[in-house]
């Protein structure tokens with residue numbers, strides 16, 4: 001009988017260039033050896049919520065319970081988010097800014113991922129195709145999402161020998177009249193870098209010269225533990241308009257709560273009549289909203305979470321970053337160019353000439369999973385081949401165990417003299 005079904009799906013989606021980090025990690029995880037009695041050490045994905053020591057604050061949990069129990073938030077939310085949430089987020093971000101954001105500058109999203117989707121869709125333009133400048137190494141969701149939104153991607157390099165700062169000269173050379181925005185991720189994923197105020201100002205001045213927006217992914221805001229304090233890009237919003245993206249996923253360690261935001265940091269109101277804000281609200285209208293009861297809990301989550309909670313998390317990450325950096329640099333075939341000062345990640349470079357029968361970062365990660373039950377992310381998944389991205393957001397003993405296994409693996413595979 002003739003087949004009349006026509007379920008082909010959108011073929012173009014299969015052509016999307018950059019795989020999402022999760023896709024690469026699940027490929028690596030399929031290589032785990034089920035007969036290994038040792039526990040698997042997950043140094044691939046940045047979600048420490050599985051570790052009891054990274055449990056979120058009690059006040060955040062209480063806020064959610066109260067919100068649900070009130071029975072007042074079982075309703076739909078407006079597409080831009082409910083006012084108390086927008087106000088609380090505006091106040092929270094304003095604490096670190098030289099001007100005050102109004103609730104009207106804030107749009108609530110389902111996590112930072114949704115914020116990225118909305119902003120990239122809002123700035124895309126099809127004829128002529130707009131382009132966007134993304135960091136390399138970076139967070140590949142931007143690349144993938146840009147491909148879905150008909151945005152051309154151009155990659156600028158981060159410089160490992162300069163603490164992963166932006167190569168601003170190269171960035172300038174990439175831009176043309178169709179460039180609409182550049183993305184920075186600070187504190188950095190995957191590099192663990194934290195930019196100084198001076199560097200952020202230079203970024204702002206460069207973007208101004210090019211006439212482009214800065215999209216500042218600050219999902220790791222305040223997760224810093226080195227000598228450089230966190231400074232929001234919005235500080236320089238009077239030099240260049242900044243769209244700040246964030247969420248509670250990382251600082252509160254609740255990525256499953258799906259609560260994020262877009263904040264328009266533009267004290268000179270350059271964007272007011274640009275169409276961009278209209279596009280963002282338009283995109284939000286045809287998209288799903290963050291759960292109302294989570295939004296309603298936001299004012300309490302922000303206000304009631306004690307400084308102790310943040311200090312404990314930052315101390316744990318500080319200790320973990322030191323262990324990670326020191327242990328990795330003891331391994332001859334691995335080099336970390338700079339000690340992580342923020343976020344939950346470090347980039348480590350492989351010297352493959354010291355290893356036998358390992359041709360690249362993917363093979364390294366696959367064999368490491370199989371032989372040692374340790375998961376790391378091959379650098380190709382963040383745009384840097386033959387590097388690894390390692391997360392140190394796990395309890396210190398698992399981390400030491402995992403790094404010890406990586407060392408054993410490298411010794412076993414070392415080229416014989």
Ligand SMILES: *Cc1c(COP(=O)(O)O)cnc(C)c1O
Pocket residue numbers: 046110111112113114139185189217219246247248249250255259260
């Ligand atoms: C985790 C992460 C996100 C996504 O955050 P969610 O709030 O979980 O959606 C966005 N950007 C970067 C750089 C991240 O590491």
